[in-house]
Amino acid sequence: MNTAQIVQRDNVAAASSDEALIRLEADFAEDGRYGLRTMEVTTTCVRILEPGSAQSCVVPISQIKTARNEPLVGGGRLEIMTHTGDFIPLVSYSLSVAAKFSEAARGIEQLSKGEPLSINLKHERVRCEKCGRLLPDKDGVCPACVNRGKTMLRISRFLWPYRYRAIMLAVLSLAATALNLAPPFIQGSLIDSVLQQHRHIEKLWLLMGAWLLVLVASSGVQICTGRLIAFLAGNIAADLRSAVYRAIEFLQLTYFDKKQVGAIASRVTSDTDRVWGFLVDGLPYLLLNGILMLGIVSFLFSTNWELALAILAPIPIVTGISAWYWRPMSQMFHKVGQKWARFHTHLNESLQGIRVVKAFAKEDLEFGKFQQRNAELRDAGVNVDTRWYTLFGAMTLFTSMGTVINWTVGGLMVYRGALTLGEFWRINSLLMLLYGPLQWFAQVNQWFSRAMAGADRIFELMDMEPERYGDSGVHKKIEGEVEFEAVRFGYDKSNPVLKGLSFTVTPGEMIGLVGKSGAGKSTTINMLCRFYEPDAGAIRIDGVDYRDIALQDLRSQIGIVLQEPFLFNGTIADNIAYGKPGATFEEVIAASRAANAHSFVLSKPDGYDTMVGERGAKLSGGERQRVSIARAILHNPRILILDEATSSVDIETEKQIQEAIGRLICGRTTFAIAHRLSTLRNASRLIVLEKGEIAEMGTHAELMEKQGTFYNLVQAQSAINEIIGVGAAG
Amino acid sequence: MTESKLETKNLRLFYEPKDRLRLTVEGDKSYLAVRPAWAAPLSHPNRFLSLLNSKGEEIAMVEEPSALDEHSLAAVTTELERRYLTSTIRSIVEARSDFGATYWRVQTKRGERDFVTQSLQENAQWLGERHLLLIDVDGNRFEIPDIGELDASSQKFIESAL
Numbered sequence: 001m002n003t004a005q006i007v008q009r010d011n012v013a014a015a016s017s018d019e020a021l022i023r024l025e026a027d028f029a030e031d032g033r034y035g036l037r038t039m040e041v042t043t044t045c046v047r048i049l050e051p052g053s054a055q056s057c058v059v060p061i062s063q064i065k066t067a068r069n070e071p072l073v074g075g076g077r078l079e080i081m082t083h084t085g086d087f088i089p090l091v092s093y094s095l096s097v098a099a100k101f102s103e104a105a106r107g108i109e110q111l112s113k114g115e116p117l118s119i120n121l122k123h124e125r126v127r128c129e130k131c132g133r134l135l136p137d138k139d140g141v142c143p144a145c146v147n148r149g150k151t152m153l154r155i156s157r158f159l160w161p162y163r164y165r166a167i168m169l170a171v172l173s174l175a176a177t178a179l180n181l182a183p184p185f186i187q188g189s190l191i192d193s194v195l196q197q198h199r200h201i202e203k204l205w206l207l208m209g210a211w212l213l214v215l216v217a218s219s220g221v222q223i224c225t226g227r228l229i230a231f232l233a234g235n236i237a238a239d240l241r242s243a244v245y246r247a248i249e250f251l252q253l254t255y256f257d258k259k260q261v262g263a264i265a266s267r268v269t270s271d272t273d274r275v276w277g278f279l280v281d282g283l284p285y286l287l288l289n290g291i292l293m294l295g296i297v298s299f300l301f302s303t304n305w306e307l308a309l310a311i312l313a314p315i316p317i318v319t320g321i322s323a324w325y326w327r328p329m330s331q332m333f334h335k336v337g338q339k340w341a342r343f344h345t346h347l348n349e350s351l352q353g354i355r356v357v358k359a360f361a362k363e364d365l366e367f368g369k370f371q372q373r374n375a376e377l378r379d380a381g382v383n384v385d386t387r388w389y390t391l392f393g394a395m396t397l398f399t400s401m402g403t404v405i406n407w408t409v410g411g412l413m414v415y416r417g418a419l420t421l422g423e424f425w426r427i428n429s430l431l432m433l434l435y436g437p438l439q440w441f442a443q444v445n446q447w448f449s450r451a452m453a454g455a456d457r458i459f460e461l462m463d464m465e466p467e468r469y470g471d472s473g474v475h476k477k478i479e480g481e482v483e484f485e486a487v488r489f490g491y492d493k494s495n496p497v498l499k500g501l502s503f504t505v506t507p508g509e510m511i512g513l514v515g516k517s518g519a520g521k522s523t524t525i526n527m528l529c530r531f532y533e534p535d536a537g538a539i540r541i542d543g544v545d546y547r548d549i550a551l552q553d554l555r556s557q558i559g560i561v562l563q564e565p566f567l568f569n570g571t572i573a574d575n576i577a578y579g580k581p582g583a584t585f586e587e588v589i590a591a592s593r594a595a596n597a598h599s600f601v602l603s604k605p606d607g608y609d610t611m612v613g614e615r616g617a618k619l620s621g622g623e624r625q626r627v628s629i630a631r632a633i634l635h636n637p638r639i640l641i642l643d644e645a646t647s648s649v650d651i652e653t654e655k656q657i658q659e660a661i662g663r664l665i666c667g668r669t670t671f672a673i674a675h676r677l678s679t680l681r682n683a684s685r686l687i688v689l690e691k692g693e694i695a696e697m698g699t700h701a702e703l704m705e706k707q708g709t710f711y712n713l714v715q716a717q718s719a720i721n722e723i724i725g726v727g728a729a730g
Numbered sequence: 731m732t733e734s735k736l737e738t739k740n741l742r743l744f745y746e747p748k749d750r751l752r753l754t755v756e757g758d759k760s761y762l763a764v765r766p767a768w769a770a771p772l773s774h775p776n777r778f779l780s781l782l783n784s785k786g787e788e789i790a791m792v793e794e795p796s797a798l799d800e801h802s803l804a805a806v807t808t809e810l811e812r813r814y815l816t817s818t819i820r821s822i823v824e825a826r827s828d829f830g831a832t833y834w835r836v837q838t839k840r841g842e843r844d845f846v847t848q849s850l851q852e853n854a855q856w857l858g859e860r861h862l863l864l865i866d867v868d869g870n871r872f873e874i875p876d877i878g879e880l881d882a883s884s885q886k887f888i889e890s891a892l
Binding site for chain 1: 747748749750771811812813814815816817831833838840841842843844845846848851866867868869870871890
């Protein structure tokens with residue numbers, strides 16, 4: 001993929017006519033193969049350079065009428081239309097660079113109109129500077145090159161509040177290790193000085209007493225470490241989850257557009273699990289077993305190096321096997337996990353849609369799909385388990401080999417008197433302690449990597465630029481004047497949705513936003529709430545650029561009533577009071593009355609204490625809508641947004657909701673989107689949007705008289721209603 | 731809507747003016763700046779070609795583009811090549827999975843290309859038993875019509891990556 005470069009000047013006129021103001025690299029050659037072509041824009045021309053700097057196409061700026069990015073499948077094409085009506089498809093590119101060319105097209109248009117160049121083309125890193133790999137996210141971190149030490153240090157900060165307990169855990173674990181080593185030594189002395197010699201019976205009691213003490217102490221230590229681990233694991237996990245959730249809450253909405261909710265949720269759950277799991281379970285285990293193994297190995301060598309060498313011989317094989325097979329095995333386990341996910345998805349889907357399944361009599365079809373997924377799951381499970389047990393068997397063989405070697409070589413040594421029976425027994429017991437963690441050690445690197453990857457994903461979230469919530473902006477009581485000045489915006493930067501919107505709304509006005517779907521109505525609303533910020537242009541509220549107003553202040557003075565209102569699981573009273581925490585019950589009732597919700601609430605057995613269920617599922621659409629209006633009334637915003645607030649209810653309910661809305665909008669600047677154009681008759685003005693631009697603006701009567709776009713929309717709608725009417729009658 | 735039933739043999743496609751595809755329906759009328767679009771490029775490749783006018787409304791649906799006359803077919807094929815910047819993978823040079831991202835180096839009919847995919851559960855779509863579509867982090871699409879036709883090492887890469 002190609003890097004893009006921009007040479008931007010504050011003063012275009014100062015640039016010599018041949019100097020490139022914009023330079024972009026496209027990734028398709030003229031013949032449609034992958035290749036490199038460079039587009040350069042100077043003050044006088046747009047030119048395409050082939051590899052080797054051969055110039056293949058030059059278009060003088062003075063001849064250009066329009067320049068645009070034509071979205072193609074898997075990429076785009078920059079198209080130029082000249083004043084003489086010639087059409088020039090200039091250059092094609094993949095989606096990786098399409099956004100840049102779209103921006104450049106805008107720049108070319110600006111230059112052709114004699115305007116100053118004002119586009120936003122920043123240089124993005126697409127490859128890691130260190131290893132040259134492609135970056136999964138442009139300008140993001142390279143997962144292969146993240147500094148593990150740094151990440152580790154950052155993770156360990158989560159330990160800091162619990163440092164004393166963590167130190168205690170380390171000390172206790174050391175003690176546990178030491179105590180684990182004691183029994184083999186006691187057994188060794190017992191064999192050598194009591195059993196072999198058939199005397200010193202008093203030493204038997206002494207040693208058994210010591211052993212008993214070790215057992216008691218070891219159990220005590222085990223209980224304490226267990227309790228400490230439970231405490232640390234619980235707390236650190238909770239801290240991590242809170243930190244991640246808090247970071248997610250303040251992320252910009254553009255992040256949520258790109259990611260699925262499930263994927264974000266898994267960062268809060270599984271990624272944090274990996275990190276604390278490693279921190280609390282992995283790290284101590286790793287350290288202690290490391291010390292233990294080192295201790296045992298050096299003891300074995302100090303006792304009898306020949307025997308040590310012989311019994312440790314199978315170790316490289318065991319580690320080898322587990323290192324070699326770990327990756328394919330873990331991939332297979334991962335596959336089983338994926339099959340489970342597929343199985344679950346289908347199961348949930350078919351149960352949730354059981355009415356549709358029954359209505360279409362598709363039980364057999366669904367069973368067929370179920371069978372298929374079930375079989376996939378079975379095969380993946382059988383496959384991984386058979387391999388696992390084979391591998392496990394082989395590992396056991398080699399670990400047991402150590403014991404056999406020990407008995408053979410060690411037995412010979414004892415027989416020859418080169419080793420006492422006690423020493424032999426000691427070695428034998430320690431051997432057991434050694435082989436246990438050994439199989440696990442080969443996986444440490446993988447475990448560590450996974451934890452670090454999880455941590456990186458968490459930190460990536462935390463490091464992302466958050467919304468400037470609670471920033472140092474102006475604290476302001478909003479009057480309600482809203483001004484859009486040449487606002488441009490696109491969710492996908494190569495395809496702008498709003499193309500230079502300008503209008504001014506005075507306080508208290510009700511504005512109806514009208515247009516076909518995709519015209520930019522909802523986007524206009526999203527811009528106003530500052531869910532997204534304009535790519536170009538400005539939005540001012542009471543004459544102040546809204547980016548200078550503290551975000552929290554701005555949002556707390558904007559109220560939204562949506563087509564599908566979202567209620568949280570709780571009581572009706574809780575939901576109404578959501579707009580104004582700490583509201584008195586009287587205020588809740590007053591708001592509910594104004595929203596025409598009071599009587600339906602009273603008809604419920606629990607009145608305002610009725611639980612609305614998840615997402616408000618226990619209320620009807622009209623009821624949810626009125627609760628959300630009551631919530632907005634209590635919130636008492638200066639600017640109100642009604643997004644298709646009445647479109648999904650019956651006529652009678654709509655009347656009630658209209659009435660409620662009438663009370664709600666009184667004295668507030670209101671933006672209303674409505675599908676039924678007749679409902680906007682009361683609006684002070686209508687703004688008719690077409691393909692991201694304002695087609696018309698005026699009162700309902702004016703626009704009807706003008707017989708323009710709005711008039712046509714109204715005509716089309718009444719025609720459709722007639723058709724529907726005829727269809728229904730027939 | 732009756733227009734969608736235009737007979738294929740009456741359709742003439744050619745470039746006029748340069749780089750603009752034009753459709754003339756014999757004995758009827760001519761459309762400027764026509765855009766061809768596959769109705770189902772993945773499940774019904776090379777069939778069901780829709781011809782759209784400049785507003786994106788369908789003029790005609792050609793079920794069997796091969797039935798177009800030679801010149802029309804050549805013109806529309808050129809236009810389709812310009813409009814579908816997708817790639818068909820011929821072989822996989824390398825595929826490495828690390829930390830949730832998979833790094834690919836592939837040979838396509840357009841030449842060699844490097845790309846990264848993330849969360850393969852969503853971005854590696856099986857369109858059939860052996861028909862695979864990979865979507866990289868930028869949204870670029872790479873199709874493998876039949877895994878079985880790739881060489882052994884390419885198949886092995888897919889096996890281990892997915």
